[in-house]
Amino acid sequence: MKACDLCGKGEATMRVSQLDKNGAVTEISVCAECARERGFTEVEKLKASVAEIIAELKTRIAEGDAKKVCHSCGLSYAEFKRQGRLGCAECYSSFHDELLPLIRRIHDAVQHVGRTASGGRKHAQMKMNVQKLREALSGAIQAEDYEKAAALRDQLRRSEEE
């Protein structure tokens, strides 16, 4: 057993390199107790804990991203990553910055070219609504529910004006 160079009592379990004022390196052997008192740490262990800290930070950042939620449909980015599908058209704005690198990776591009949609038309939807209101109106008339019929008639007028 080699005794500790510092206290001379404990069993030396660690080698410590010291740098003196002149820049010369000396090596001493110390026991566990002295090492703890003076804050000596094994380099290997130190490396491991730095890696742990970085990993921890990474997870926290990722968790922060994952907690991001689409303001329109409520899908979280974590859910998207799990199932690979977005929740609604708005998700593309909600997760815009997160999606950009992914889209680039898939398509080697991030700007659409090609056919465009003029947008803003909902003729089928409107016509369908009008048709439904008409049916409801004739139903109300047949049922002699004139109050309801009047309300439906007003609604129908508004829809037809749109």
Place this chain on the structure above:
Amino acid sequence: MNSSDAVVGRWLAATGPEADVVLSTRVRLARNLADVPFTHRAGPDEHARTVEVVRWALADTGYMTSGRFLDNDQLAEPAGQYLTERHLVSPDFVASKAKRGLFVSNDETISLMVNEEDHLRFQVLTSGLDFPEAFTAAAELDEKLEGQLQYAFSPEFGFLTACPTNLGTGMRASVLVHLPALVITREIEKVLRGALHIGLAVRGLYGEGSETKGNFFQISNQKTVGQTEWEIIETIADISRQVISYERKAREYLMKKLRVEVEDKVFRSLGLLRGARVLSSDEAINLLAGLRLGVTLGIVNEISLEQVTRLLILVRPANLQVLLGENLAAVERDERRATFVRETLVHQ
């Protein structure tokens, strides 16, 4: 019952350009409604409303007069499998529990699924290598629907889809090619690697994950952002033309150097098809693929390319049962399949 009585899609007529190698061309567009969550995240009411509004749009644009609209009940098995075998729907669409709708034109060139992964997924299938016809028809339907529906679209990302892999044009363009000579001469790997190298996907007869049964391969684009529809199509058409010329060269080579072996393969296929008493679907497809090679090479003259191509669909389990008008157990089905094929290919 003979196969010529059966109704099959116009795309199976084998009359299109390069039909000796290319069975069909397909252009599929994915579109979503702006104000409804994507299918997997929408509720039952939203599913029902989407089906209804698309149905309305199809009626208003006049498409309904030349096709039919099927709802959930009409999509239940065996209809689901029947439609899948005819390349009109995806297996995922059939398996889905959500309220769905399907439009199919009478000639089966156009089909439109409502509430697949995207609200609308429509395709045009044409015979042979024919992107101009397929894309023009798909774009026409797209334009008409866009006059009725509000699509989810952003100037930056294009048409917005549930999965970012379909973003942008929302277009998947593909050709289904028959490459037996390249397989026999072992040149196939090289050729397909070329397609993969320029970013195209190569799959089996029934798309993703399916085997390359009977030496049929599907070549399609993977990228949908950053290229116009025509640029994407040109890339696939270019590689298709290359593949066609390689396959034809390989067929020529076989006829020059290995004529006896090729004739042997073709006539064995025909012999089994004409003689077998029990025939599974897979075996029938492989034999028909061998016969198809013989027909395109002029080794077999009394059978037309159209007959063989139609049979490739009609021998499949659900199509066979619908054709025979009976629900059959697998063993009985294999017997009836053999009889059906034998009667269709009887010496003329």
